Ligand SMILES: *[C@@H]1O[C@H](CO)[C@@H](O)[C@H](O)[C@H]1NC(C)=O
Ligand SMILES: *[C@@H]1O[C@H](CO)[C@@H](O)[C@H](O)[C@H]1NC(C)=O
Ligand SMILES: *[C@@H]1O[C@H](CO)[C@@H](O)[C@H](O)[C@H]1NC(C)=O
Ligand SMILES: *[C@@H]1O[C@H](CO)[C@@H](O)[C@H](O)[C@H]1NC(C)=O
């Protein structure tokens with residue numbers, strides 16, 4: 065492994081780069097990569113969040129964890145012993161302080177971005193303002209339009225324009241005169257092989273993910289909703305106060321399984337968590353406030369129309385949730401339309417130190433992953449904005465520092481050159497917003513969950529984090545989601561060992577009040593949106609720690625396994641009750 069380590073470091077590490085660095089908790093000395101530079105206080109951690117960038121003409125490639133073996137030994141020596149070495153003093157630059165510019169500039173840029181965000185101006189490719197792009201923010205308006213386009217059939221096509229091309233690139237391909245290109249495009253679309261919400265290759269997802277997502281979409285979007293053959297299942301989301309947001313989703317996953325098995329189009333109805341002033345118009349009290357709806361508007365309309373016809377009920381064309389027992393919903397049979405792909409799931413989970421190859425509910429785990437992925441396939445403009453706000457609060461300052469450091473402290477765009485914008489519009493528009501990677505997602509649930517499962521101490525979660533870091537030494541950022549103030553307080557104990565914690569700022573549960581009381585105290589909007597944002601942020605992470613005994617973590621795990629992150633693995637402090 066050591067031999068390969070050198071190849072990654074293709075370029076000279078210059079002392080100048082140190083000015084952009086952030087300090088390491090420990091000192092490392094690296095001797096003789098290509099031309100023998102010894103650095104104390106390495107800037108690798110900084111690099112991992114930059115990805116790849118250029119500095120004074122020297123290009124640095126992202127250096128991943130695998131490249132540098134790590135230990136607490138202050139002197140790690142790599143490479144030829146005869147290479148000459150040079151020592152650079154460790155700089156006193158703890159992460160968080162500015163490396164290039166004064167605080168005023170950072171706050172100025174940060175608050176300009178805040179204003180743009182507040183005014184719903186696109187802060188990414190803002191044309192209204194000449195400040196530098198905000199790398200951590202997304203253009204929600206155009207993203208929403210694109211999602212809508214990718215969720216809608218054109219004419220009598222079987223599928224929406226899902227092709228081998230990503231994002232808006234298809235729009236460009238469409239106007240092309242190239243016949244061969246167009247043939248490929250039509251061929252692709254007619255097969256629907258690439259549901260665009262699935263990232264990663266087939267090996268990086270649960271078996272058959274792409275096929276299942278495509279088929280579920282097709283099932284939920286019949287060509288003609290008025291066809292008398294089309295049957296419906298109309299279901300409200302669970303709304304008893306005891307049901308957490310995760311349990312509501314898990315319940316709907318069960319109902320989707322019933323709908324698929326009985327060849328009914330699932331139409332979700334009243335969603336209490338969207339019954340607030342933030343969700344306006346037709347998205348009020350509906351899942352469609354947060355994600356594109358599970359079926360088309362025509363089918364929704366048709367189902368609601370049929371609900372008024374006694375005959376439709378009598379003939380069983382329409383059914384509702386109340387027609388099913390809770391056993392059918394919660395412990396029903398997983399659809400067999402795709403055989404039994406769960407029987408060959410590969411183990412990627414470690415529970416309390418053991419690698420779990422098999423458990424009793426492999427089918428449910430596979431199905432819930434598919435169902436939650438389908439339901440959340442396309443976030444709405446509204447959700448995108450919530451995510452922008454959350455990322456800005458958590459990473460905005462860091463992003464501003466980074467951007468300023470990269471531009472010599474100049475926070476205005478250079479408006480002198482105007483290159484052709486196509487690549488921005490068609491290619492770069494598809495980028496994912498920046499977050500400080502690698503990022504570890506950690507969900508710590510305590511409090512009243514004790515009645516369902518053995519509650520595990522925060523210390524245990526941090527032990528697992530250290531376990532991951534031993535393997536991936538560049539890891540330092542943790543996205544922590546928890547309801548418990550006491551967990552947030554405990555994070556202070558770990559910052560000295562180099563951990564950076566990020567979390568949303570919300571009033572947290574103190575002492576032993578019940579979850580329902582706590583949620584009520586936040587109000588409906590906050591108590592929905594704060595966990596939702598945490599959930600979506602968690603699914604963006606590179607590493608995962610949680611408690612699979614909790615539905616919430618189970619769903620995050622499902623998103624991992626259908627989001628191209630099977631190989632990220634999952635460390636759990638406990639297992640599901642039913643395994
Ligand atoms: C955002 O807008 C609201 C009113 O629309 C205002 O009260 C708030 O101060 C603004 N926040 C920022 C950061 O500009
Ligand atoms: C789809 O519509 C086009 C005309 O818009 C027609 O030529 C074609 O035959 C139709 N295909 C099917 C399968 O109905
Ligand atoms: C479903 O429940 C409704 C009442 O909620 C009832 O009228 C209808 O007959 C039931 N359908 C079936 C197929 O059991
Ligand atoms: C984890 O394993 C240890 C023994 O290896 C055992 O003592 C402990 O109870 C286990 N914890 C859980 C939560 O299962």
Ligand SMILES: *[C@@H]1O[C@H](CO)[C@@H](O)[C@H](O)[C@H]1NC(C)=O
Nearest residue numbers: 511512574575576577578579
């Ligand atoms: C909360 O804790 C207090 C003591 O710490 C205990 O007396 C009380 O019964 C607890 N309440 C609940 C709902 O568990």
